Amino acid sequence: MSDIEKVFQKLKAQGDGALIGYVTGGDPEPRFTPVIAEALVKGGVDILEVGIPFSDPIADGPTIQAASVRALEAGTVPKMVLGMAGEIKRECGVPVVILTYFNPVFRMGLENFFRLASNCGVDGVVVPDLPVEEADDYCKAAGACGVYTIFLAAPSTSMERLRKIVGCTSGFLYLVSHFGVTGARESLEDSTVQLIKRVLPYTAGQVPLAVGFGVSKPEHVKCIIQSGADGVIVGSAFVKIVNRHQENASRMLEEIEKAACELKEASKRLG
Amino acid sequence: MKALSSYPIDGKFGKYGGRFVPEVLMAGVKELDDAYGQAKQDPTFCKELAYYLSEYAGRPTPLFYAENLTRKLDGAKIYLKREDLAHGGAHKINNTLGQALLAKRMGKKRVIAETGAGQHGVATAIACAALGLNAEVYMGTEDMKRQRLNVFRMKLLGAEVHPVESGSKTLKDSINEALRDWVTNLQTTYYLIGSVVGPHPYPTIVRDFQSVIGRELKEQIIQKEKRLPDALVACVGGGSNAIGTFYPFEDCPEVKFFGVEAAGEGIESNKHAASLGAGAEGVFHGMLTYVLQDNEGQIQNTHSISAGLDYPGVGPEHSFLKTLQRAVYVTATDEEAANAFQILSKEEGIIPALEPSHALAFAMKLARKMKRQEIIVVTLSGRGDKDVEVVADFLGVKI
Numbered sequence A: 001m002s003d004i005e006k007v008f009q010k011l012k013a014q015g016d017g018a019l020i021g022y023v024t025g026g027d028p029e030p031r032f033t034p035v036i037a038e039a040l041v042k043g044g045v046d047i048l049e050v051g052i053p054f055s056d057p058i059a060d061g062p063t064i065q066a067a068s069v070r071a072l073e074a075g076t077v078p079k080m081v082l083g084m085a086g087e088i089k090r091e092c093g094v095p096v097v098i099l100t101y102f103n104p105v106f107r108m109g110l111e112n113f114f115r116l117a118s119n120c121g122v123d124g125v126v127v128p129d130l131p132v133e134e135a136d137d138y139c140k141a142a143g144a145c146g147v148y149t150i151f152l153a154a155p156s157t158s159m160e161r162l163r164k165i166v167g168c169t170s171g172f173l174y175l176v177s178h179f180g181v182t183g184a185r186e187s188l189e190d191s192t193v194q195l196i197k198r199v200l201p202y203t204a205g206q207v208p209l210a211v212g213f214g215v216s217k218p219e220h221v222k223c224i225i226q227s228g229a230d231g232v233i234v235g236s237a238f239v240k241i242v243n244r245h246q247e248n249a250s251r252m253l254e255e256i257e258k259a260a261c262e263l264k265e266a267s268k269r270l271g
Numbered sequence B: 001m002k003a004l005s006s007y008p009i010d011g012k013f014g015k016y017g018g019r020f021v022p023e024v025l026m027a028g029v030k031e032l033d034d035a036y037g038q039a040k041q042d043p044t045f046c047k048e049l050a051y052y053l054s055e056y057a058g059r060p061t062p063l064f065y066a067e068n069l070t071r072k073l074d075g076a077k078i079y080l081k082r083e084d085l086a087h088g089g090a091h092k093i094n095n096t097l098g099q100a101l102l103a104k105r106m107g108k109k110r111v112i113a114e115t116g117a118g119q120h121g122v123a124t125a126i127a128c129a130a131l132g133l134n135a136e137v138y139m140g141t142e143d144m145k146r147q148r149l150n151v152f153r154m155k156l157l158g159a160e161v162h163p164v165e166s167g168s169k170t171l172k173d174s175i176n177e178a179l180r181d182w183v184t185n186l187q188t189t190y191y192l193i194g195s196v197v198g199p200h201p202y203p204t205i206v207r208d209f210q211s212v213i214g215r216e217l218k219e220q221i222i223q224k225e226k227r228l229p230d231a232l233v234a235c236v237g238g239g240s241n242a243i244g245t246f247y248p249f250e251d252c253p254e255v256k257f258f259g260v261e262a263a264g265e266g267i268e269s270n271k272h273a274a275s276l277g278a279g280a281e282g283v284f285h286g287m288l289t290y291v292l293q294d295n296e297g298q299i300q301n302t303h304s305i306s307a308g309l310d311y312p313g314v315g316p317e318h319s320f321l322k323t324l325q326r327a328v329y330v331t332a333t334d335e336e337a338a339n340a341f342q343i344l345s346k347e348e349g350i351i352p353a354l355e356p357s358h359a360l361a362f363a364m365k366l367a368r369k370m371k372r373q374e375i376i377v378v379t380l381s382g383r384g385d386k387d388v389e390v391v392a393d394f395l396g397v398k399i
Helices: A003-014 A032-043 A062-073 A078-092 A102-108 A110-119 A136-144 A159-168 A190-203 A218-226 A236-244 A249-266 B023-041 B043-056 B067-073 B092-105 B119-131 B141-146 B148-156 B171-185 B202-210 B212-225 B240-249 B316-323 B334-348 B354-369 B385-394
Strands: A018-024 A047-051 A096-099 A124-126 A148-150 A173-176 A209-212 A231-234 B063-065 B077-082 B110-115 B134-140 B160-164 B189-191 B231-235 B256-264 B280-284 B287-291 B327-333 B375-380
Touching: A003 A018, A018 A032, A018 A062, A018 A209, A018 A236, A018 A249, A032 A047, A032 A078, A032 A236, A032 A249, A047 A062, A047 A078, A062 A236, A078 A096, A078 A102, A078 A110, A102 A110, A102 B280, A110 A136, A136 A148, A159 A190, A173 A190, A190 A209, A190 A218, A218 A231, A218 A249, A231 A236, A236 A249, B023 B043, B023 B092, B023 B171, B023 B202, B043 B092, B063 B212, B067 B077, B067 B334, B067 B354, B077 B212, B092 B110, B092 B119, B092 B189, B092 B202, B092 B240, B110 B119, B110 B171, B119 B134, B119 B148, B134 B141, B134 B148, B134 B171, B141 B148, B141 B160, B148 B160, B160 B171, B171 B189, B202 B212, B202 B240, B202 B316, B212 B240, B212 B375, B231 B240, B231 B354, B240 B256, B240 B316, B240 B375, B256 B316, B256 B334, B256 B354, B287 B316, B316 B327, B327 B334, B327 B354, B334 B354, B334 B385, B354 B375, B354 B385
Parallel strands: A018 A047, A018 A231, A047 A096, A096 A124, A124 A148, A173 A209, A209 A231, B077 B375, B110 B134, B110 B189, B134 B160, B231 B256, B231 B375, B256 B327
Antiparallel strands: B063 B077, B280 B287
């Protein structure tokens, strides 16, 4: 059984949901990423998602766009982020997934990318601009290296496509909560709950279901887990804290840990 | 291998093209593909488009024999396909009328578009005004400064202009922002893309609507010269006027294709926009194609005197034609384009846009090497009024 599966199984047995925390690799500088990850895990994050910054992040809102700019300006390159993922995995002992747009992977070459990812101990990869139709070679290369392919589903995904997506997905299915880009939101849309209920029958017994995009508050987490999802993904809410306290690292880490802790509490179903 | 004109197959030109978009948009591109597939078979739709192209946009545009320029160069005969005479002053209207009619047919009242120089934004605003749709145009703040006149034109035409502050604040960033808008408003909004780029089916839709250029010129040259031309020359940014020119001739191997990209301050200066000439295969804006990028796969900023060629990617069909060596892609620098701009103005009394001035610069070199009985057709994709200030500035002239 893989590390990701172990995490979901253990939490399920306790009746809890998984908290997946995102950090942009190299933001605001490469040396920050491992300590931010550590703070997230201390606060209760179960799985870490580390982003490779990209020049043209079309699925991201202003918060993660700005983080990508900072990371690129600080000289962050994809190989460096894979190395960070390896370090985080060793130090924190939680599963690590990489989030990247497709071009950096394509540029490195699929085999090279997955070989390196696998050597670093990366558990899975999410590529927001790679639909399953374009992913045959990608899935083969990932499979050959034992790295999970985490695909996304969205409110506009037809049930027919959903079946296909679940078939290609390993680790967990990443469900996009609403029409839009990433970014912290005040409230969860009612349609998100309905969406989760619509998707659950397709993932049940196949892969865990995690919900992301716009999830930033404990009440969002509670609502999503109560709707039956296996996990939540929180990104921009953490990245905002990084941005706000760039000049004061200890304050940044303190607040990240606190935010993670509150979100983790909310993910405990019987808590 | 199949006839070139039968591509794309499954959304791909060979290996190029495809649909590399966020999952949310997969439903959007499929809906568009279905709607376009039906529309192009529908005689009512085709008739309506033909009506607007002739009665509103002023087609067919003339194929003009540039006798003075030909005499000066003492080589092949040069013809100009006068897209600068189409309504709005550029070929862009061919595509925006087609897609705006499609948007209307799909019941989408809100139309979004990106623009670099402002020509596509203006053409979108025109088509939407004519067809009663609401246009919103994304434009980089850097481009807004360079093209103030077009910003005001769009507003006059009733469009809303959204300034884009992200990234390099130019065309590629306004496409990013338009894609983000589309992800958010998929159900109500039509994304009217301005070139043969983006995810399938956009490169095909835009090519089909722009092919009116090549179809007309084929008929016109046969009427005038009783034969096909020896060479077609067009500028390539995203590549829509070039594909529109080439496509009806793709299966006529005796007609050579030359696509001219912007070499800016010179390829070696790294300040250029020659995706095919100096880029590498990559995945950008939903397509696999040639892209200007660094070793890590980050998209690079581009430079050209002409904002319309200032784009780090290129239509996937061009990547396909390059790989097959069906088309030859060359470059012209800022300086060569500015020279050609002045030469055509003086020789023929036609002020060309800076984009096709790149095509002219190469065509003039080519003509000198060809025989007098041979024929070159250059697509004059737009008029140069918008560029007068930029050229004066380049030449150090105060106006």
